[in-house]
Amino acid sequence: MDVLWMAPPLLLLFPLLMWTSSTFVYYFKKCFYVAWMMVLALLAIPLCILKSGGRDVENMRVIRSLVRHVKYFLGLRFDVSGWEHLQTEGPYVIISNHQSSLDVLGLMEILPDRCTMIAKKELIYAGTVGLICWLGGIVFINRKKTSDAKSVMIDAAKTMLDDQIRLWVFPEGTRNQKGDLLPFKKGAFHLAVQAQVPIIPVVFSSYSSFYLRKQKQFNSGTIRLRILPKIETKGLTCDDIPSLSDKSFNLMRSSFLSISNSVPQSNGPCKH
Numbered sequence: 001m002d003v004l005w006m007a008p009p010l011l012l013l014f015p016l017l018m019w020t021s022s023t024f025v026y027y028f029k030k031c032f033y034v035a036w037m038m039v040l041a042l043l044a045i046p047l048c049i050l051k052s053g054g055r056d057v058e059n060m061r062v063i064r065s066l067v068r069h070v071k072y073f074l075g076l077r078f079d080v081s082g083w084e085h086l087q088t089e090g091p092y093v094i095i096s097n098h099q100s101s102l103d104v105l106g107l108m109e110i111l112p113d114r115c116t117m118i119a120k121k122e123l124i125y126a127g128t129v130g131l132i133c134w135l136g137g138i139v140f141i142n143r144k145k146t147s148d149a150k151s152v153m154i155d156a157a158k159t160m161l162d163d164q165i166r167l168w169v170f171p172e173g174t175r176n177q178k179g180d181l182l183p184f185k186k187g188a189f190h191l192a193v194q195a196q197v198p199i200i201p202v203v204f205s206s207y208s209s210f211y212l213r214k215q216k217q218f219n220s221g222t223i224r225l226r227i228l229p230k231i232e233t234k235g236l237t238c239d240d241i242p243s244l245s246d247k248s249f250n251l252m253r254s255s256f257l258s259i260s261n262s263v264p265q266s267n268g269p270c271k272h
């Protein structure tokens with residue numbers, strides 16, 4: 001009978017235990033993030049339509065200002081350096097590594113005016129977020145059809161110059177949390193060379209100190225964001241794309257490793 005007395009305090013303790021359980025925090029933060037972004041997008045839709053009357057890169061100002069507080073809810077901080085490198089007139093291509101949808105928070109932290117992104121076309125179906133991406137002028141590509149993706153990017157190079165737009169590209173082409181960068185795809189470099197505009201590399205430090213998908217952990221943490229000096233492409237041609245891509249990759253990789261305090265995952269212990 002005595003044991004029954006313990007039931008009410010245990011029942012009260014249960015939510016507390018749940019709350020402190022790191023798995024619960026992980027799922028809660030992830031669900032909150034998606035749901036809150038959906039709500040913010042819903043708020044942004046009428047604001048963007050009122051501001052620009054439809055799809056326009058200027059809507060990114062509205063989206064940027066609505067998203068900037070989200071980091072506080074998730075316990076994230078950004079330590080940004082290299083702001084001066086974004087003080088470049090006219091169009092340019094920003095390239096950055098891509099670890100998770102959380103990259104959107106860092107992106108909005110430093111997003112320059114008149115800058116939009118290249119994204120996979122599936123994103124347009126993400127409910128209110130999809131619609132706000134369209135209103136923000138995001139350029140959608142079909143990754144399954146190289147010829148389509150290429151022709152959309154060739155058009156984008158022309159639009160960049162005609163409308164003085166900057167484009168943010170994730171040259172790895174997909175999300176990656178392997179503790180290293182994936183080899184770069186060439187689209188971003190073709191884009192910059194075709195438009196003859198500079199490339200500004202941006203590096204996000206590894207999220208592995210606070211966000212671990214496999215272990216279901218999502219703690220508080222600081223993300224170091226490094227804006228690197230621009231790489232000029234004036235006078236470069238198609239033939240220079242491989243070396244331009246390699247140069248960018250090497251610069252970003254060494255910056256990533258130095259700000260992440262991590263070593264790439266090896267395939268096992270060294271053999272002597």
Ligand SMILES: CCCCCCCCCCCCCC(=O)SCCNC(=O)CCNC(=O)[C@H](O)C(C)(C)COP(=O)(O)OP(=O)(O)OC[C@H]1O[C@@H](n2cnc3c(N)ncnc32)[C@H](O)[C@@H]1OP(=O)(O)O
Nearest residue numbers: 040041119120146149150153170171173185186187188190
């Ligand atoms: C409030 C709520 C707010 C919400 C805000 C939300 C913000 C959202 C943020 C959004 C975040 C969303 C983030 C995301 O969604 S990330 C996913 C989408 N982004 C990308 O995939 C971008 C990176 N990918 C590329 O650049 C690829 O190269 C593409 C996709 C273009 C093709 O890839 P694919 O794998 O099919 O082919 P390949 O790379 O092997 O290339 C094949 C050949 O073609 C050549 N080639 C390539 N390109 C060009 C070109 N332009 N002109 C001439 N030639 C070109 C190339 O040199 C190669 O030839 P060669 O060298 O072998 O001879």
Ligand SMILES: CCCCCCCC/C=C\CCCCCCCC(=O)OC[C@@H](O)COP(=O)(O)O
Nearest residue numbers: 034037038100101104125126127129173174175
């Ligand atoms: C009714 C449809 C509901 C869909 C719900 C999903 C909506 C997501 C909502 C909020 C998340 C906030 C920001 C979304 C921006 C995500 C950009 C992103 O990270 O896309 C992934 C893409 O770069 C690479 O894709 P893959 O790694 O190749 O796969």
